[in-house]
Amino acid sequence: MQLVVGRIGRAHGIRGDVFVEVRTDEPELRLGPGAVLLTDPAATGPLTVESGKVHSGKLLIRFAGIKDRTAAEALRNTMLIAEVDPDERPEDEDEYYDHQLIGLDVVLTDGTPVGELTEVVHLPYQDLLTVKRPDGSEALVPFVSELVPEIDLENQRCVIDPPPGLIDLAEAELDGGPEQDR
Incomplete structure (x- = not known):
């Protein structure tokens, strides 16, 4: 099962970092370092999260292989998609995907x-x-x-x-x- 977990926003700085609009209740799981994400459009991915942090209240991510602002800006508006086991459940029993x-x-x-x-x-x-x-x-x-x-x-x-x-x-x-x- 595939879930949209974020949308790439504008680039930040010169090293390839991008802001990500989070679309998941579990960003630390879906958008954490090492996460491999499919993309829409598919031509830009898959992307592997290299690092992430909160900056000015927004999630800032660096993807492996994206080393400069130009490459980061080319990803703008790309949807990030995670593969999720259909039987997986959130930790809280009263929450649902x-x-x-x-x-x-x-x-x-x-x-x-x-x-x-x-x-x-x-x-x-x-x-x-x-x-x-x-x-x-x-x-x-x-x-x-x-x-x-x-x-x-x-x-x-x-x-x-x-x-x-x-x-x-x-x-x-x-x-x-x-x-x-x-």
């Missing part, structure tokens, strides 16, 4: 089918799960324990407990939501 969640059947707490989890949207304040309904419509469910009480990878299920109106707009109108208070 996106690829483990995509494709799960989404059901309500009573077992009623809702749809399929098609995407995990990462926002600064919280993650959202995109659920594709059987009618083709999509619903966004905040990925918080109150609304997503269970992820069952063994049975390929994501159990949700949405408030009225989150999944079915008709429920919001029937429950006398905020619109009736006006």
Whole structure:
């Protein structure tokens, strides 16, 4: 399984260092010294991380074979891709990789089918799960324990407990939501 773990930004200095926009929760594992990363576009890689450090709050990496600013600048906007064992799990039991969640059947707490989890949207304040309904419509469910009480990878299920109106707009109108208070 391949995961995008970063995007190369601008060059820094004259020795081939580049800033990397991190797109993984485990940069020390995926972008640490010795890590071999595939690239998109593929013509620029694979790249091996020689060293890395935090500089001005950003990750600064040097790749083996990239020895000057010109070579580093040529890598700008290249996506970095790590090979990950599909059975690998994050250390925390309540964390999941996106690829483990995509494709799960989404059901309500009573077992009623809702749809399929098609995407995990990462926002600064919280993650959202995109659920594709059987009618083709999509619903966004905040990925918080109150609304997503269970992820069952063994049975390929994501159990949700949405408030009225989150999944079915008709429920919001029937429950006398905020619109009736006006």
